[in-house]
Amino acid sequence: MMKKKSSTARLLSAAFLLGSTVCLALYGWKEGTVHPAVEDREDAVSEDVNREAGAAFATEYAAEDGQVNHENAGSETAEHLPLTGETDCFSYEELPDGTLRITGYDEEKNTQDPYRVVIPSMIDGRRVSTLGRECLGAPYAGDLLELTVSDGITTIEEGAIENASDISLIRLPDSVTFIDEKAFWRNESPWPVAIACEDTSYAYTYAAEKGYACQVMEPVLPENAFLDGYRTGTTTDIPYFAHVRTEGEKFDYITIEFRDNEIEKRLEGEMVYQEPNEFLVLVLDKDRKSVLQRIDSSCLDADTVAFCGLAGVSCQNFLSLADWNFDGEEDLCCFRGRFGTGAASFSSLFVYEADSGSYTYVPAFSGIDTPSLREDKQCIYGFSRNGAAEHYVDRYEFIEGQLVNVARLGQKVTDGNAVEITDERLLNGTWQQYHRETFYPQDPSAEEAWMDAYEQSERLYVGDGYWDL
Numbered sequence: 001m002m003k004k005k006s007s008t009a010r011l012l013s014a015a016f017l018l019g020s021t022v023c024l025a026l027y028g029w030k031e032g033t034v035h036p037a038v039e040d041r042e043d044a045v046s047e048d049v050n051r052e053a054g055a056a057f058a059t060e061y062a063a064e065d066g067q068v069n070h071e072n073a074g075s076e077t078a079e080h081l082p083l084t085g086e087t088d089c090f091s092y093e094e095l096p097d098g099t100l101r102i103t104g105y106d107e108e109k110n111t112q113d114p115y116r117v118v119i120p121s122m123i124d125g126r127r128v129s130t131l132g133r134e135c136l137g138a139p140y141a142g143d144l145l146e147l148t149v150s151d152g153i154t155t156i157e158e159g160a161i162e163n164a165s166d167i168s169l170i171r172l173p174d175s176v177t178f179i180d181e182k183a184f185w186r187n188e189s190p191w192p193v194a195i196a197c198e199d200t201s202y203a204y205t206y207a208a209e210k211g212y213a214c215q216v217m218e219p220v221l222p223e224n225a226f227l228d229g230y231r232t233g234t235t236t237d238i239p240y241f242a243h244v245r246t247e248g249e250k251f252d253y254i255t256i257e258f259r260d261n262e263i264e265k266r267l268e269g270e271m272v273y274q275e276p277n278e279f280l281v282l283v284l285d286k287d288r289k290s291v292l293q294r295i296d297s298s299c300l301d302a303d304t305v306a307f308c309g310l311a312g313v314s315c316q317n318f319l320s321l322a323d324w325n326f327d328g329e330e331d332l333c334c335f336r337g338r339f340g341t342g343a344a345s346f347s348s349l350f351v352y353e354a355d356s357g358s359y360t361y362v363p364a365f366s367g368i369d370t371p372s373l374r375e376d377k378q379c380i381y382g383f384s385r386n387g388a389a390e391h392y393v394d395r396y397e398f399i400e401g402q403l404v405n406v407a408r409l410g411q412k413v414t415d416g417n418a419v420e421i422t423d424e425r426l427l428n429g430t431w432q433q434y435h436r437e438t439f440y441p442q443d444p445s446a447e448e449a450w451m452d453a454y455e456q457s458e459r460l461y462v463g464d465g466y467w468d469l
Helices: 007-018 044-065 202-210 222-229 263-267 363-367 450-459
Strands: 084-086 090-094 100-105 116-119 126-131 146-149 169-171 194-196 213-215 240-247 252-259 277-284 291-295 319-322 331-339 344-353 358-362 371-374 379-385 390-399 402-413 419-427 430-439
Touching: 194 202, 194 240, 202 213, 222 240, 252 319, 277 331, 291 358, 344 363, 344 371, 358 363, 363 402, 402 450, 419 450, 430 450
Parallel strands: 100 126, 116 146, 146 169, 169 194, 194 213
Antiparallel strands: 084 090, 090 100, 213 240, 240 252, 252 277, 277 291, 319 331, 331 344, 344 358, 371 379, 379 390, 390 402, 402 419, 419 430
16 A cells, blocks of 8 residues: 655645756767766756756655556556646656656657757656657657666656657666566567666666667677777777677677767758668687677678668678588578578578688679578578669579579560560570470459469469469
């Protein structure tokens, strides 16, 4: 049972709240920050005083009221909330324990730095404890790139970043003790955001369990000791941004992203279309955790392929593990992003060589458009197109250790709504036309008549075993 405040305390609290005007200034992180969870401002002394007062306030109510039930943190109805309010940028409400929940953020009112937003630990003398459900952006926070949660905040509820479409980094302090399973989801799926935190914190454990990348500036755990050697890119001077660990069957892998959001340029009005970035993978010995191999741009054909300037790529989707050459060993596939309208995507492949105990680059794979592993057919498909009416499927196989393009199937819609199929295959070392046929719609006057011809062409290969459209 929660103890009630005295009537005197209630009157004082109400008078204080009604007579105060909340004004919040958002500030950007300065260069040379020692750790993302530590604030570095000229008024640090006064903020420490406010934080201590807030901590004392929280301690008092925690002792009286007990622990907050996080599972029901968002279920309070309006009649249970004695206070709601709004600052220049944030709206909030009071929780039963006297602390505040951030309920909204209005980006249009942020005239100082909409790219780096700080959630305050105190508002008008009251401690902020919670980031509420879908609180960032109403209806959107399209400029928000980096979010800093101030020390003292403990709880982050579901969908907190739902409306922040470009957010890439969230700095969390040690005080955070509960993060909802879907706190960092957008559009009903996990968002590739990096979490900046101490590697001894709850946030670090949460990130590791959920597969989020972490930014660790001052590593404490031995597992992060390697970071001291990778503070800038191996082929660029882009700063370390985040890393994620992947456990494989034979080795462990660390994917490191180097990235610069170029916020200072944005504040000066310069358009930034693609943040400079670079990626690398460290192959680790499972027992000793020592680095056995480094895979980065220097391993590639530098004239045509590099792990730099990759659009839509993050620590979470850069590396994948699978047996691409069907020899029973895990290989490394490095995603290089989508291009054009998004229909084309490319990756780079490194296959494991048992004799050398290391990974070898496969140049031919880097030219495959949208590669797809087909274990059932022991091959790799590539999908490409030449406009909306002309599509191709290429088949690749590993022959004597070399990746070879062995067949191509073309589907082309003609002006008369017919569909022309051309099947070419590498037979006895030479390319030959294996099959060619044109399919016509049964009703040429029908709307989208070509669809009927297209379906006829695909039925040709049902059960074929070679192609699978």
